Amino acid sequence: xxxxxxxxxxxxxxxxxxxxxxxxxxxxxxxxxxxxxxxxxxxxxxxxxxxxxxxxxxxxxxxxxxxxxxxxxxxxxxxxxxxxxxxxxxxxxxxxxxxxxxxxxxxxxxxxxxxxxxxxxxxxxxxxxxxxxxxxxxxxxxxxxxxxxxxxxxxxxxxxxxxxxxxxxxxxxxxxxxxxxxxxxxxxxxxxxxxxxxxxxxxxxxxxxxxxxxxxxxxxxxxxxxxxxxxxxxxx
Numbered sequence: 750x751x752x753x754x755x756x757x758x759x760x761x762x763x764x765x766x767x768x769x770x771x772x773x774x775x776x777x778x779x780x781x782x783x784x785x786x787x788x789x790x791x792x793x794x795x796x797x798x799x800x801x802x803x804x805x806x807x808x809x810x811x812x813x814x815x816x817x818x819x820x821x822x823x824x825x826x827x828x829x830x831x832x833x834x835x836x837x838x839x840x841x842x843x844x845x846x847x848x849x850x851x852x853x854x855x856x857x858x859x860x861x862x863x864x865x866x867x868x869x870x871x872x873x874x875x876x877x878x879x880x881x882x883x884x885x886x887x888x889x890x891x892x893x894x895x896x897x898x899x900x901x902x903x904x905x906x907x908x909x910x911x912x913x914x915x916x917x918x919x920x921x922x923x924x925x926x927x928x929x930x931x932x933x934x935x936x937x938x939x940x941x942x943x944x945x946x947x948x949x950x951x952x953x954x955x956x957x958x959x960x961x962x963x964x965x966x967x968x969x970x971x972x973x974x975x976x977x978x979x980x981x982x983x984x985x
Contacts, residue, residue: 757984758945760920761861761977762913764929765872768949769858769887769974770850772930772957781843788839789828799825804960807875810901815840818876844881853975858890860978867917869893869925871910873903873933873960893917905938914942928977931966932959940968947980949973 766772773781782796789796799822812818819836823829828836862868870887872878874896882888882896893916897903900912910927914920922943929935929948936946948970951957971980 756981757924758866758926758981759924760867760869760917761926761928761981762869762871762910762917762939762944763858763974764927764932764935765870765874766847767930767932767951767953767957767959768928769854769870769952770848771953772932772951772959773847774953774957778958784843785822785836785839786826788835789823789826789832791826791828795826796822805903808873808897809903810898812876813898815876815880840877841880844877845885847878848881848885848887850885850887855886855890857975857978858887861981862890864978864981866981867892867920869895869913869917871895871904871913871927871935873897904933904935905941907938907942910939910942910944926977926981928971928974930959936966936968947971947977949977 763769778800779797782800783793786793786796803825806812807818812821815837819833819840822836823833858868868891870891870893875898879896879899882894888894893913895909895913895916897909900909902908914922914925925944927939927944927946930951931948936948939946946968948966948968950970950972952973971977
């Protein structure tokens with residue numbers, strides 16, 4: 750890959766779920782619901798419904814801590830506050846599994862940073878993901894990580910992209926590449942701010958869950974994150 754300092758781009762911003770790590774499937778949601786339901790002592794079906802219907806409030810900054818998230822779940826499914834600690838523990842058990850990245854992804858990120866590119870992450874994420882982020886193999890590879898529940902906005906809100914650019918030390922938007930699977934209309938959101946956007950095929954398959962997706966992307970599509978370093982090297 751050509752050195753970042755000599756090419757078109759100075760920074761790359763990545764989506765997380767479906768891009769760097771697997772997007773969850775309906776089966777994954779059911780499995781997570783079973784763990785949470787056992788902790789809450791409520792029917793699995795009730796928690797499946799909660800996870801399906803509560804996406805926005807879990808991601809938009811309304812619930813910023815695992816305690817708030819767990820309290821909300823119990824209230825919505827009719828659980829007892831006595832089980833709050835168990836539900837918090839269940840969220841904390843589930844989150845790290847969702848943040849496991851393939852070694853090939855980590856190698857691609859290292860190639861980009863090794864070429865002198867600043868690295869940013871922008872993700873619609875809930876409180877348990879934010880709490881679990883720091884110890885992961887991914888975290889150390891990013892100079893900026895912006896999560897929706899902490900930033901009180903969800904994609905494609907302009908404030909998220911602006912915050913990311915600011916944390917990347919005011920890199921000009923037209924020198925930034927945004928890479929994502931397209932959920933949340935994130936690619937057009939990036940383009941509206943002047944970033945170049947590239948879609949990668951959803952990690953976990955096109956049948957995996959995605960929220961707020963805007964179909965009909967006609968721009969550049971790459972097979973996966975692993976293809977990004979070579980593609981950037983060609984943009985001279």
